[in-house]
Amino acid sequence: MSVSVLVADDHPMFRAGMVTVLQDLDDIEVVGQAANGREAVELVARMAPDVVLMDLRMPEVGGLEATARIKVEHPDTAVIVLTMDSDDDSIFAALRAGARGYLLKESDGLDIERAINGVARGEAVFGAGIAERVLTLFSQGRSSAVSPFPELTPRELEMLELIAGGLDNPTIARRLFLSEKTVRNRVSAILTKLHARSRAEMVALARDAGLGGPAS
Template identity: 65%
Template sequence: MSGPVRVLVVDDHPIFRDGLAVTLSELAGVRLAGGAASGEEALERVADLRPDVVLMDLRMPGMSGLEATARVVAAHPDVAVVVLTMDADDDSVFAALRAGARGYLLKEDDAEQVRRAVLAVARGEAVFGAGVASRVLGFFAAGAARRPTAFPQLTAREHEVLELLAQGLDNGAIARRLVLSEKSVRNRVSDVLAKLRVRTRAEAVAVARDAGVGG
């Protein structure tokens, strides 16, 4: 990429947004493209400004940062989204990755970490701040070790839905966890029931738990 990386900052707190804008303006190889105070505004600004990277907060009024991330990635696959948030819990991290974020930083990370992350994702890499990197690597290492062998007829997404069903989540909670619409979840649940040859969610849960899924 020739020239500085153009960055859009999305955060509903003007003091933090303005402070980050000042920080970005002082970083080598990075240029501020603009700011947005909500998920809805972020979609408009991305379409208008076509930044290289979006720094996205998760918790905002109206459209969440997760939904905004998924929409940006779907509409503009060439734009890299890096989540920059206070939320360090596993659910937030992995939901952001499922939504298509290429990086996950905490607001406590310093300016040099932000600069390195912005430049890295602009090159097509994935970046995680020190506060979450070890858990992400551990998750995928464990996942490779316990690749599901039960229910080979299910797709990877259907395995995810079945596991969440077995954990007792309803369609709304599954939709939020997987960043899907509730209609999509209902369709996936129906597919799971058909492939498992069961009639109800309760039967699917029982079959899943018998196989060690979601227990």
């Protein structure tokens, strides 16, 4: 049985080339393409692919946000980040958002095929040179220092941590020495940046990324 794949990348030529590579593989079926993270989330809801190949840097909704939403809303779909970004912060932000694999765009077709089949079986798959760095950085405790939501300011991330911990706006206002109006405005800004439809969805995204305690 073939593995169904959605390709999400904002560069049309790269996306078309990747689709061509995947279509030549007998055990993989491309079921859709997305030009940004918003489209990726919408198509996953409609098509329920086994795997998403996700670029990190896309307009409207980035790959990190889309990955976090897919993990919360469609946990049976595995996400492999396929990007040019090889820095440690990008790797750990992707993992904390819920990615099951991380490959660089320089990977060849065979590596991508192996990764797709691997995550479809429930494995975690990393490209050449990535796995060793993940192990090393985890052993150094670096993962806790990486923000899963780089689009948020440090103050917004601090507030999201408190929200995910179950605190209401008045309590957050007292904790951070802010007015309740300021807290409400910043909560609205966080909702917009995370493209969350409600406070509950925002909490789910935050907890799934490791903020505020374990996800429920």
